[in-house]
Amino acid sequence: MVDNIDLKSYAKINLTLDVLAKRKDGYHEVEMIMQTIDLSDKLSFSKIKKGIEIITDHPDVPTDNSNLIYKAAKMLFGEFGITEGIRVNLTKRIPVAAGLAGGSSNAAATLVAINQLWGLNLSKEELATRAANLGADIPFCINGGTQLATGIGTELKILDQAPEIYLVLVNPPFEVSTAEVYGNLDLHKINIHPNKDKVLEGLKDKRSDIIIKWSSNLLENVTLKRYPDVKRLKEKVDSLTSKALMSGSGPTVLGFVRGIKEANKVKNILEQELDNKHHIVVSKTNNKGIEEI
Ligand SMILES: C[C@@](CO)(OP(=O)(O)O)[C@H](O)COP(=O)(O)OP(=O)(O)OC[C@H]1O[C@@H](n2ccc(N)nc2=O)[C@H](O)[C@@H]1O
Numbered sequence: 401m402v403d404n405i406d407l408k409s410y411a412k413i414n415l416t417l418d419v420l421a422k423r424k425d426g427y428h429e430v431e432m433i434m435q436t437i438d439l440s441d442k443l444s445f446s447k448i449k450k451g452i453e454i455i456t457d458h459p460d461v462p463t464d465n466s467n468l469i470y471k472a473a474k475m476l477f478g479e480f481g482i483t484e485g486i487r488v489n490l491t492k493r494i495p496v497a498a499g500l501a502g503g504s505s506n507a508a509a510t511l512v513a514i515n516q517l518w519g520l521n522l523s524k525e526e527l528a529t530r531a532a533n534l535g536a537d538i539p540f541c542i543n544g545g546t547q548l549a550t551g552i553g554t555e556l557k558i559l560d561q562a563p564e565i566y567l568v569l570v571n572p573p574f575e576v577s578t579a580e581v582y583g584n585l586d587l588h589k590i591n592i593h594p595n596k597d598k599v600l601e602g603l604k605d606k607r608s609d610i611i612i613k614w615s616s617n618l619l620e621n622v623t624l625k626r627y628p629d630v631k632r633l634k635e636k637v638d639s640l641t642s643k644a645l646m647s648g649s650g651p652t653v654l655g656f657v658r659g660i661k662e663a664n665k666v667k668n669i670l671e672q673e674l675d676n677k678h679h680i681v682v683s684k685t686n687n688k689g690i691e692e693i
């Protein structure tokens with residue numbers, strides 16, 4: 401059995417994000433079409449004698465037991481009585497607390513790595529069941545691609561693969577808490593919900609124009625109101641691209657574009673018009689889950 405493994409974990413966007421109801425436990429029933437994109441973190445895992453050590457190049461990522469990597473490792477070590485340890489070297493490229501599921505995808509990679517390094521022989525479904533105990537977005541990250549997420553986001557159905565769609569991601573220089581956004585959502589005040597069936601049709605017919613036209617995120621109702629900077633950013637990105645959309649609970653805004661040329665052009669304009677604390681990345685949809693490098 402090998403002692404080291406290097407994995408890539410991909411960011412996600414929400415092509416649609418609908419919230420149907422608030423549950424008694426404070427969580428919300430959602431309906432989301434989730435999509436991985438070509439923006440990834442690199443994680444190098446190695447067995448060590450004991451402990452869970454996290455090393456990262458990103459100053460905002462905690463390296464203690466609040467890191468989702470730590471939580472994922474601790475959970476599997478406990479369940480399977482593993483007494484050795486693990487060192488994880490995280491190269492962070494996915495913006496943090498951005499609505500792009502960076503931490504969730506790192507946790508998914510950790511489950512995959514430990515399964516492989518210690519020969520636990522868990523199937524992807526068995527890993528996803530365990531992932532749901534750590535965070536709502538983590539099960540999706542295991543298989544990635546295009547999936548419909550229901551329940552609190554952990555019940556998944558693999559959908560027709562999205563066509564290649566280019567986008568420009570703009571992450572402003574502040575974080576938005578997912579719990580705060582859900583906590584400030586008043587469903588009684590919302591009467592327009594995303595039409596996921598139209599996006600499903602677009603996926604079936606590989607029509608990126610239809611997918612883009614009907615893409616929609618209900619949480620914009622909360623985040624754009626509470627953070628006027630995100631509203632202004634969305635308007636700016638919208639004026640330069642086919643359409644702008646917020647990812648997850650925000651604050652990242654993405655603009656759909658027709659191809660790599662237009663993407664780079666829009667990126668250049670935004671780099672000139674926004675201050676350099678904004679993180680601007682050209683990306684595209686992909687069909688990748690956790691992947692060995
Ligand atoms: C909004 C979404 C859309 O993909 O993503 P992000 O913006 O975080 O990337 C997800 O629903 C977020 O998933 P994730 O960030 O994994 O959520 P968790 O860690 O499980 O929960 C953080 C907090 O968000 C709230 N929460 C989360 C999921 C859900 N279905 N209902 C909720 O009310 C709860 O208050 C919870 O305490």
Ligand SMILES: Nc1ncnc2c1ncn2[C@@H]1O[C@H](COP(=O)(O)OP(=O)(O)O)[C@@H](O)[C@H]1O
Binds near residue numbers: 461
């Ligand atoms: N491995 C990790 N990478 C990034 N953030 C992490 C990680 N583990 C825990 N966190 C914490 O989780 C929070 C949410 O991060 P992240 O998953 O990047 O965003 P989001 O939930 O918006 O998609 C951050 O505030 C960060 O401090």
